[in-house]
Amino acid sequence: MKKKQRQADIIKTLRSSREPISGTALSTMYNVSRQSIVQDIALLKASESSYNIISTNKGYILVEPPPRTKVFKVYHSHEEIGDELYTIVDSGGMVKDVFIIHDIYGKIQVDLFLATRADVDAFVMGLEKKKTSPLMKLTDRYHYHTVEAAADSILETIEKRLKEKGYLIMGE
Structure with a gap:
């Protein structure tokens, strides 16, 4: 899976979850290292879309602005x-x-x-x-x-x- 596709899938996964998702769980889902997930999250936060991804002690949460x-x-x-x-x-x-x-x-x-x-x-x-x-x-x-x-x-x-x-x- 290519990096851009994985990042898009990470956003979809975070968007659909009501609970925080750990970096370890994401790395297992996408068959990459936890460090790759950390880098993906950093890139998503810095991207043009500037996703508001919060890191908690239980995992990552995507906070979307109200419509x-x-x-x-x-x-x-x-x-x-x-x-x-x-x-x-x-x-x-x-x-x-x-x-x-x-x-x-x-x-x-x-x-x-x-x-x-x-x-x-x-x-x-x-x-x-x-x-x-x-x-x-x-x-x-x-x-x-x-x-x-x-x-x-x-x-x-x-x-x-x-x-x-x-x-x-x-x-x-």
């Missing part, structure tokens, strides 16, 4: 729902919800949790299959999405792309 969120007010046609959602997930965002502010009923919100094109496809097909109307129909196509991403730069990219496509409503 960032931003609310986008958007406007588009029924036919553009898929494209709008693809724009968000293709840019690295996860659409947590959709909500509207109705003049009579106030805020109406529905959780979505769309993170991939497959999620978007299933959502759009559900709208078509059940012949149901999206919430935006109640507010003349205006609606909001809470979007989650790993970094502010991803949210900035999403905002830029939504604006380029004419979906984003600015200044509110």
Whole structure:
């Protein structure tokens, strides 16, 4: 196994563990010396991604920053729902919800949790299959999405792309 692949696998292993993992356990998993694991951890901490790996007396823990969120007010046609959602997930965002502010009923919100094109496809097909109307129909196509991403730069990219496509409503 090559060093870069092993380092990627170490991150996956640490990310999926709820408990610290010892250097010895990692060296056994990846069939390398404990010293190689120590070097891998040092390189991962110093990498461009600068992983926040904490060394404890019980082993290594990956501490990930909490995701960032931003609310986008958007406007588009029924036919553009898929494209709008693809724009968000293709840019690295996860659409947590959709909500509207109705003049009579106030805020109406529905959780979505769309993170991939497959999620978007299933959502759009559900709208078509059940012949149901999206919430935006109640507010003349205006609606909001809470979007989650790993970094502010991803949210900035999403905002830029939504604006380029004419979906984003600015200044509110």
